[in-house]
Amino acid sequence: MSDATSNANTIDAPTPEKGIAAAEAKNNPVLAADGTPLKKSLRRALRAQKLRALMLIAPLLIFVLVTFIAPILDMLFRSIENQIVSDTLPRTTSQLSEWDPATDELPPEAVYEAFYYDLFAAVEARQHTRLGQRLNYENTGVSSLFRGSGRDLDDFREDQVEYIEDFSPEWEDAGYWLSLMSGEGGEDFLDTRRDAILALIRESKRSPLGDLWCATIATCATAPEDIDIGYTPSAEVIDLLPRTSEAYADFALITVLEEEDSIAEEEPWEAVYVALAQDLAETPESELAAFSGPQAQALVDLKAGLADVEAQSFRDLFAQSDDDWVTPSPWRTIQTYAPAYTTGYFLNAADMQKTPDGPEFRPENERIYGLLLQRTMFLSLTITFSCILLGYPIAYLLSNLPMRTANLLMILVLLPFWTSLLVRTSAWKVMLQQQGVINDVLVWLGLVGDGSRLVMINNQFGTIVAMTHILLPFMILPMYSVMSTIPPSYVRAAKSLGATNWTTFWRVYFPQSVPGIGAGSILVFILSIGYYITPEIVGGTTGTFISNRIAYHISSSLNWGLAAALGSILLVVVLALYWAYDRIVGIDNVKLGG
Amino acid sequence: MSDTVVITETKTLPYSFTLPVVGGAGAFFGLFVGTAQGSGLLGVVIGFVLCAALAWVALSLAGVKNEKGFKWGCIALFLVAGFLVGGAPGLVLGGLFGWFLGWFIYWIGRGRYRMFLPPYLTGGQVLWHYSFRVICGAIFVFLITPILVVMPLSFNAENFFTFTPEMLSFDPAGYSLRHYRDFFSSAEWQQALRNSLMIAPVATLLAVGFGTLAAIGLSQPHVPFRQAIMAILISPMIVPLIISAAGMYFFYSRIGLQGTYVGVVLAHAALGIPFVIITVTATLVGFDRSLTRAAANMGANPVTTFFRVQMPLILPGVISGGLFAFITSFDEVVVVLFVGSANQQTLPWQMFTGLREQISPTILAVATILVGISIVLLTTVELLRRRSERLRGLSPG
Numbered sequence: 001m002s003d004a005t006s007n008a009n010t011i012d013a014p015t016p017e018k019g020i021a022a023a024e025a026k027n028n029p030v031l032a033a034d035g036t037p038l039k040k041s042l043r044r045a046l047r048a049q050k051l052r053a054l055m056l057i058a059p060l061l062i063f064v065l066v067t068f069i070a071p072i073l074d075m076l077f078r079s080i081e082n083q084i085v086s087d088t089l090p091r092t093t094s095q096l097s098e099w100d101p102a103t104d105e106l107p108p109e110a111v112y113e114a115f116y117y118d119l120f121a122a123v124e125a126r127q128h129t130r131l132g133q134r135l136n137y138e139n140t141g142v143s144s145l146f147r148g149s150g151r152d153l154d155d156f157r158e159d160q161v162e163y164i165e166d167f168s169p170e171w172e173d174a175g176y177w178l179s180l181m182s183g184e185g186g187e188d189f190l191d192t193r194r195d196a197i198l199a200l201i202r203e204s205k206r207s208p209l210g211d212l213w214c215a216t217i218a219t220c221a222t223a224p225e226d227i228d229i230g231y232t233p234s235a236e237v238i239d240l241l242p243r244t245s246e247a248y249a250d251f252a253l254i255t256v257l258e259e260e261d262s263i264a265e266e267e268p269w270e271a272v273y274v275a276l277a278q279d280l281a282e283t284p285e286s287e288l289a290a291f292s293g294p295q296a297q298a299l300v301d302l303k304a305g306l307a308d309v310e311a312q313s314f315r316d317l318f319a320q321s322d323d324d325w326v327t328p329s330p331w332r333t334i335q336t337y338a339p340a341y342t343t344g345y346f347l348n349a350a351d352m353q354k355t356p357d358g359p360e361f362r363p364e365n366e367r368i369y370g371l372l373l374q375r376t377m378f379l380s381l382t383i384t385f386s387c388i389l390l391g392y393p394i395a396y397l398l399s400n401l402p403m404r405t406a407n408l409l410m411i412l413v414l415l416p417f418w419t420s421l422l423v424r425t426s427a428w429k430v431m432l433q434q435q436g437v438i439n440d441v442l443v444w445l446g447l448v449g450d451g452s453r454l455v456m457i458n459n460q461f462g463t464i465v466a467m468t469h470i471l472l473p474f475m476i477l478p479m480y481s482v483m484s485t486i487p488p489s490y491v492r493a494a495k496s497l498g499a500t501n502w503t504t505f506w507r508v509y510f511p512q513s514v515p516g517i518g519a520g521s522i523l524v525f526i527l528s529i530g531y532y533i534t535p536e537i538v539g540g541t542t543g544t545f546i547s548n549r550i551a552y553h554i555s556s557s558l559n560w561g562l563a564a565a566l567g568s569i570l571l572v573v574v575l576a577l578y579w580a581y582d583r584i585v586g587i588d589n590v591k592l593g594g
Numbered sequence: 595m596s597d598t599v600v601i602t603e604t605k606t607l608p609y610s611f612t613l614p615v616v617g618g619a620g621a622f623f624g625l626f627v628g629t630a631q632g633s634g635l636l637g638v639v640i641g642f643v644l645c646a647a648l649a650w651v652a653l654s655l656a657g658v659k660n661e662k663g664f665k666w667g668c669i670a671l672f673l674v675a676g677f678l679v680g681g682a683p684g685l686v687l688g689g690l691f692g693w694f695l696g697w698f699i700y701w702i703g704r705g706r707y708r709m710f711l712p713p714y715l716t717g718g719q720v721l722w723h724y725s726f727r728v729i730c731g732a733i734f735v736f737l738i739t740p741i742l743v744v745m746p747l748s749f750n751a752e753n754f755f756t757f758t759p760e761m762l763s764f765d766p767a768g769y770s771l772r773h774y775r776d777f778f779s780s781a782e783w784q785q786a787l788r789n790s791l792m793i794a795p796v797a798t799l800l801a802v803g804f805g806t807l808a809a810i811g812l813s814q815p816h817v818p819f820r821q822a823i824m825a826i827l828i829s830p831m832i833v834p835l836i837i838s839a840a841g842m843y844f845f846y847s848r849i850g851l852q853g854t855y856v857g858v859v860l861a862h863a864a865l866g867i868p869f870v871i872i873t874v875t876a877t878l879v880g881f882d883r884s885l886t887r888a889a890a891n892m893g894a895n896p897v898t899t900f901f902r903v904q905m906p907l908i909l910p911g912v913i914s915g916g917l918f919a920f921i922t923s924f925d926e927v928v929v930v931l932f933v934g935s936a937n938q939q940t941l942p943w944q945m946f947t948g949l950r951e952q953i954s955p956t957i958l959a960v961a962t963i964l965v966g967i968s969i970v971l972l973t974t975v976e977l978l979r980r981r982s983e984r985l986r987g988l989s990p991g
Contacts, residue, residue: 046816049814049815049816050816050817050818052811052814053811053812053814053816053817054811054817054818055811056807056808056810056811056814057807057808057811057812057817057823059804059807059808060804060805060807060808060827060867061808061823061826061827063800063804063863063864063867064826064827064829064830064864064867065826067842067860067861067863067864068829068830068838068842068864069826069829070845071838071841071842071843071844071845071846072833072837072838072841073841074841074844074845074848075837075840075841075844075845078844390733390736393726393729393730393733394730394733394734397726397727397730409734411972412734412737412738413737414972414976415738415741415968415969415972416737416738416740416741418921418968418969418971418972418975419741419964419965419968420921420924420925420942420961420964420965420968421925421927421942422925422927422942422945422946422949422961422964423741423744423961423964423965423968424740424741425949426744426945426949426957426958426961427740427741427743427744427961428740429755429949430740430743430744430747430755430756430958431739431740431743433755433756435754435755435756436755436756437743437747437756437757440756440757444630445626445629445630446626446629446630446631446632446634447629469736469737469740472737473737501719501722526832526834529834530833530834530835530836530837531834532834532835532836532928533927533928533946536950537946537949537950547834547836550836550837550840551836551839551840554840554843554932555932560844563840564840564844567836567837567840567841570834570836570837571833571834571837574832574833574834574837575832578829578832582825
């Protein structure tokens with residue numbers, strides 16, 4: 001049995017390949033039984049073998065790629081993705097791109113106008129607070145600015161809106177509006193608006209695969225791009241009243257897709273009235289009179305009436321709502337974060353911020369991530385070092401004891417290894433608390449007064465002790481597997497040549513055990529740098545890691561982009577270590593449970 | 595170590611060595627008893643004198659002939675002394691100390707500590723030998739104590755996380771099964787247990803099914819991109835859990851799996867796969883390929899060969915890989931916190947929130963049960979590993 005297990009690749013005996021090479025050297029190809037050259041048929045067999053191996057691996061590979069690698073890539077993508085600004089304020093960002101943020105001049109009126117229509121749709125879709133929150137990460141105060149103005153938006157150009165509503169009762173009728181806007185030839189227009197609104201309400205379209213799935217296997221709700229809005233825009237109206245058509249289309253799409261109401265029953269938003277007033281003011285009367293719809297005369301009359309109603313500029317209206325809108329600061333922020341991809345999150349994770357003059361360090365007192373990364377490194381190194389210190393004697397003892405005793409003692413190492421992480425963490429909480437077991441014993445022994453119990457938890461000490469305990473088996477096992485291969489005869493030889501105990505250990509034994517230390521250290525360091533649960537429970541505020549901050553940004557502050565950027569940085573560090581581990585130890589040599 | 599041969603003769607050592615050493619040990623323990631009673635110095639003095647006197651009694655009056663009698667006397671003496679000083683806990687500690695002292699006096703006084711060591715070692719070397727053992731012993735205590743402390747505390751009758759005076763005096767009233775009752779009667783904990791038992795086995799099955807196939811593929815002699823594939827398959831073990839959890843949270847909510855049972859199962863299966871790959875490929879390293887060739891030679895088709903020849907031989911590896919995958923899923927909390935919703939609350943999740951928010955000793959009862967489970971799993975894996983090594987003829991162990 002043991003003969004057969006020796007590795008076939010290392011046998012140096014005549015093989016078919018050598019035979020073929022020898023025959024070919026004589027220019028005399030060897031033929032297989034069916035007459036094809038043997039080399040060719042061997043190659044075919046090899047290809048079949050490779051294919052079979054790949055077929056066996058493929059299911060798992062696909063599984064891991066979909067369930068694990070894709071999420072990691074998605075996280076990397078999220079760390080630079082920044083579509084929320086341009087999705088929520090598409091018109092504003094395109095208008096704003098012309099503006100030069102370096103000057104102290106305010107953006108032109110066109111920007112304020114575009115911002116009014118964007119923000120109105122965003123408020124109706126309840127997305128403006130999300131955007132405010134996003135921009136608040138970069139410029140504190142923007143969030144309340146958005147929320148405040150979001151409430152005032154309904155009253156902008158109130159006089160015009162009221163004038164139109166009072167002009168004739170039919171302008172308050174949903175059906176009248178619908179018949180005005182409906183017509184032919186506006187399908188493409190509606191589709192463009194639909195894409196914009198879907199991006200705004202953050203509902204993704206279904207993929208072709210998803211459509212196939214819904215059509216053949218499952219019964220799904222209608223995809224958002226297939227839902228009937230209830231009207232077809234008229235191409236003529238789009239030309240005649242461009243702003244009104246756009247505002248009405250936005251109203252129709254959000255009403256149907258988000259509120260799930262019918263536009264035949266809902267009165268349009270105030271923004272539609274404002275758009276109509278603006279359009280009428282700019283369209284000559286002759287064009288209005290030439291409109292083929294029955295509402296032509298009504299439009300002409302309305303235009304004449306509206307001429308007397310005063311309309312404040314959008315900039316003034318925003319200024320009345322909040323003074324900050326007439327400072328360049330919020331506009332600079334919007335412009336800086338308008339592109340669909342940003343390095344902002346990474347800069348944030350490196351304690352920097354984007355300014356119009358390029359990236360800059362944040363003020364000294366706001367730099368937390370550098371400190372956090374330093375602390376994570378320091379704690380991980382301390383834990384790794386304590387593991388070496390505690391693991392080395394144990395591994396040495398285990399590899400020098402007789403087999404039977406070593407196996408018995410090994411159980412003491414393996415039992416913690418197999419015990420649930422939370423069990424061990426809760427055990428340390430029980431032990432280290434101020435009213436915990438260690439403090440009780442110390443008080444009972446009289447070493448510590450009852451009033452001056454030691455604080456061992458919710459600080460760095462707690463994290464280091466608990467994590468050293470949890471990761472110690474990961475240090476001992478690789479060390480043990482290296483040390484048990486060191487032949488004892490070397491030590492004996494050194495001693496018989498007159499070396500002292502210390503010299504023997506330091507010059508002969510220790511150098512041979514270094515690979516074990518290396519393997520164990522990298523493993524422990526990789527594991528500790530990404531720890532979350534234990535620091536969360538025993539670490540308090542000073543003993544937490546960068547992972548705790550990532551978790552905080554995902555679940556509490558909802559700054560997913562920053563969480564993803566921090567995660568990407570951590571991932572790069574770990575992958576570099578993983579690569580080093582692979583070079584030093586080899587992934588194939590990872591052993592579990594001894 | 596008792597099975598090793600005696601290589602150094604024992605003899606009674608001079609009192610000038612024995613008495614100070616034993617007295618020193620006595621002084622060390624006396625210090626603790628003394629400080630607990632109020633005066634450390636008095637404890638040291640009494641401990642030193644008492645132990646040195648006992649050593650003299652043992653070696654000059656009792657001798658080796660009456661060794662047993664002296665040891666029992668010693669235990670009895672300290673039982674009584676302990677009870678008088680510290681009540682029931684003192685009784686136990688006193689008994690233990692008496693047993694230790696009886697053994698220690700003879701071990702030192704008769705030079706038994708050199709019995710299994712080569713006669714040529716210097717005093718310093720012998721001292722280092724035993725100091726090293728004591729250091730290692732302390733590290734083992736560090737490794738195992740937290741687990742051992744949890745178990746008795748789970749029988750606490752009070753709602754405390756520490757030993758109550760009743761528990762220390764071994765009063766039956768201090769102990770109860772109420773936390774276990776809590777665990778078995780609380781709907782929340784039972785739901786958590788059910789969720790864990792619904793998620794872990796399915797994730798294990800997925801991991802083992804895909805993983806075994808892939809491991810067999812990977813151990814074929816000619817696999818293109820073997821290194822790269824291996825790196826991808828092992829990566830769930832290397833990437834920090836918080837990153838996997840974050841990525842899965844983002845991605846699974848994109849495709850509608852976040853907060854669903856299927857999502858959690860898929861995530862846990864992905865995390866368990868590296869363990870299956872590692873253990874099964876390790877088993878396959880020693881697999882004798884000529885056996886499959888022999889089977890094919892005798893007319894078995896690949897499927898029959900796999901199930902009748904290869905599978906029985908690599909089964910131990912597959913099972914221990916499966917156990918690893920199971921414990922990974924069963925213990926996992928970070929990913930389920932993010933990928934799961936309240937409906938997928940597992941046992942570790944429940945423990946985690948319990949530890950963070952309302953601290954109740956029910957957690958300790960659950961912990962004890964989980965330690966029991968891990969002991970069973972550990973034993974199984976060890977037995978399987980030995981069986982597999984025996985089958986492959988690698989080691990006699």
